[in-house]
Amino acid sequence: MAVIVVTGTGTEIGKTVATAAMAAAALREGRSVAVLKPAQTGVNADEPGDAAEVARLAGPVTAVELARFPEPLAPATAARRAGLAPVKPQDVAEAAGKLAAEHDLVLVEGAGGLLVRFDDDGGTLADAAGLLGAPVLIVAPAGLGTLNSTALTAEALRGRGLECAGVVVGSWPYDPDLAARCNLADLPEAAGAPLLGAIPQGAGSLRPADFRAGAGSWLVPALGGSWDPDAFAARMRSGHRPGGGGTAVR
Template sequence: MSARIVFVTGTGTDVGKTVATAAVAAVALAAGHRVAVLKPGQTGVLPGEPGDAEEVARLAGRLTTRELARYPEPLAPDTAARRSGLPTITPEQVAGSVAELAREHDLVLVEGAGGLLVRYDEHGRTLADMARATAGLGLRVEILLVAAAGLGTLNTTALTAEALAARGLAPLGVLIGAWPEDAGLAARCNLADLPVAAGAPLVGVLPQGAAHPDGFAALALASLGPVLGGHWDAAAFTADRRAPAP
């Protein structure tokens, strides 16, 4: 059976992409699958320091990690590369690495930087171009969209979905990266509205503060829907947190 390839993108920075990537990885590892995580461009981390791929491994367990480039300043990869004098990453490099990892793993997760249209090189190519280049090799590519819970998320989610559609891509689902313990009205309404904005189902909700390795696999199983290997129930979760009528 061919490897499953999932590109994890977000509606912006700090929406929970790394924890979401770790959750998908943890569920797959618990099912006995071989998992690889690829970070095309890591920014804001010095040589020798752990990056996002290492954080995924810390939370999820033993898996293969790979970075293609690392830039010290916490900026968009293209800007960070230019300022550091280091080479940028091309979609073809990413596609080649994904294909190589797919030969020896059951699941390959590719975590982007920031939002979908963050630039990786001087030509303005993005994670979407990397996904398209990977699909161009004859590999089946899926896109997982990670979104915030509260106010403002519907606009950024809809914009990201439109950008994907314009490039011939579609999200397999939208996942809320950090559900607040005391969710307000906007967050509760967004449980119903986010799938509409994304044009894709809600496939999971991770609780805020989930980035602890103790019990992480069990938490991931309870927080991700069946399409991601978990047993989270979107209908039940939404019904329990339905916003009251005005």
């Protein structure tokens, strides 16, 4: 998978940290990585955005932003209010294609969910993924309510003929409740795709060296890691707190 599009079931659920973990695992394998943020919103010109945060955590990636809008709104709305040109799906596809020609892996991190509008024509991250022919990875919360939002996102992908690569839990809690533990089995069914990882709560606050050392233990081998979803789920069913792969951070 030269290009992976990373979306979420909503905002503030761990997309950037999950993207950083995938980048770190790929770098550890000796692969070259680029991270593309099509539209960064809610960040001033002198502040680091999501792509820069991925680089801080993961290491030497090529970090690219196509546009930045100061207000924390959907990209189309933020661009309109700022009086700036919006990002269009074709812009995203062209930028990702150029990066893929020079890197082993390109991670395209969306803003919010799959169908958040980039422009006033209704262009979305899903449209960009379609132009790229790239699989889409869903980052989802661990707890109650995640099954519906994950199923809706996966259904939207299937309706557009797009591949769902799988699901990564964006923040696995230190003390998972019953819903979170059950969702380890239920999320793959809701998505119709495998569970590919669980990022521990607080991972984004780790020192970069510790983040890079741990990233592989949070992701399955297909993403460059060593995480075993069946073994992890069995530990959670037994009532154990996460240990080894998926260690939560306080």
